[in-house]
Amino acid sequence: MTGKSFVEAWNEFFFAEQSPIPMALFRIVYGMAVLATLLLTREDWIAWYGPHAWVSLRTMQAFEPGPRLNLFTVMPASVFWVQALFWVFAASAACLTIGFLTRLNSVVVYICLASIQQRNLFILHGGDTFLRVAGFFLIFSAAGAALSVDRLIRIWRGKEGVEIQPRRPWAQRMIQFELSLMYFVGFCWKVAGAMWVQGTALSYIYRLDELQRFPLPSWFLNETLMKLATWFTLVLEFALGVLIWIRELRYYLLAIGLLFHLSIEYSMNVPMFEWDILTAYVLFIDAADLKRFWNRISGRVGLFLGERITVIYDGGSERLRRIANLLGALDIFGRLRLTDSRDLGTPSGVDTKAARNEIVVMTQSGTQPRFDGMRRVAAVVPLMWPIFVALSIRRLWTS
């Protein structure tokens, strides 16, 4: 590879614009993983991080000296402040999940996550570490560019249309890099250990009482199978670290990796580790494949949501175009047929003057009046179901 072609490949890899949907999906599952981690430790927040915790802040600082991004060192040492930090953290993680003020919340989530991990480094597993380092690069990503409240707000403000704009994926690439590095370094550490090379490592691990979750069949614990499983782990970690970058092998490896992590989730007690790692798998899926997969799902789910509804709007009106765009963005199951009256003309039976001022909703039974029309639209768009409930209550109230 020449220097020039390397630079071209580098630029293509980090800067060629692509759909932000994988990153947006990652943001959602990442936020859920962070929330789950918080809620699972809810009853021990004070025990681990409080003013009289298992490990005092002073001991922690003596153990790991030096300046650190750790809010516990600057906030008052009281139960109230610790609880407040955790609730702010949880609220911010929830906002990150739905993509509201995404950039700000990604920063808040990272600072809070780094703080609680720095406060007690002795209770962390690899999944926590992965969430932290992935969270760092998430800050720089276009995670709010799709599937987010931020995007709906941008559409409403007329700053964006329905079509999701491609973005530079360099921050996404760094999270992918972290995941593959994790597997590769894990492989390197393991091949340095005699038990892994000899094939006995898993025989020991599966006999640790503290790690057992659901029972395994006794035949699985026989020596030959344990050796094969140990060596398979080495091969898979190498493959997920290195070969995952080969496009033709990627999906096979992701599928095997998924089964591998689910089997660990079944058999071993390392809560959240597998889920934390699996969150990043979505970053390796091409947006086009995600779209194909989603189209297949939405086609099936859409059938249960009722008839497709035609929504006619006057594209010459900025307000109506924004509303139409917003409906288009919310309609993830494709139940609306959005039609610009400038292109098709006002259909017969529709008041031309009314069509210029408001959205016209047409169902098989004809044109629907304003609120009823919006209620029908909300009924077939799951993301608008809260509005459907509100409009239904209003209808009952007024009748």
Add this chain to the structure above:
Amino acid sequence: MAGSREDGEILRREKNARKSKVAEKGNALRSGSKALAGKKSAEAPPETAARAKRLFGLKKWRYIAINTFLIFHILAISCWCMPLSSPFIAVCRDALRPYFVWSGLFQSWDMFSPLPKATNSYLEALVLYKDGSTKIWSFPRMEQLTLTEKYSKERYRKFVETILDNANAALWPDVARYVARLPEIRAGQPQKVMLVVKWSDIVRQPDGTFTRAPWDEHVFYSYDVKPEDLQ
């Protein structure tokens, strides 16, 4: 006054027109029956387009800054966590340490390696009260918990693993103090807290089968509780 209002109105209209152009650029539409195509954006002059393509639409300083960030972090993270032991790598890690430790980018991926644990063990605290009576307080043991408890109490498994490592002996006073402060312990006026490890090795037999060695125990730390510990 009226003039300035008109000017303001004109400005507002121009601003809205600009906004709607932006919106239409990426607008409306899903393919097919869903919606209709917006106006295409004006073609950029060839020179500008070529330049934008060269730097992927980034200003030159931004392109350089991002690349510096990427190259630095790729090299630094690799250097930090790869299990290499050359003097050069050690120097690099020392240089990186302040930044990694501060920012939270430190990481290690040595799960179950190089040698996985080969001993079943658990931790208890033996509490000696002022009246001479004793009580054993057991740390949560994963094998005795329900599935949901395992999810929420797993941190104790990791913590006990850490405590049992002699390299972390500096944690033992904190742990003993915490046990003494537990409501059910504090009420009885604890005088001494002893940390006891119980263990059983997993032994590989010559025929390739595995057995468990008998359980053994050892008091590895003793702490005299001070009155201020119970405040």
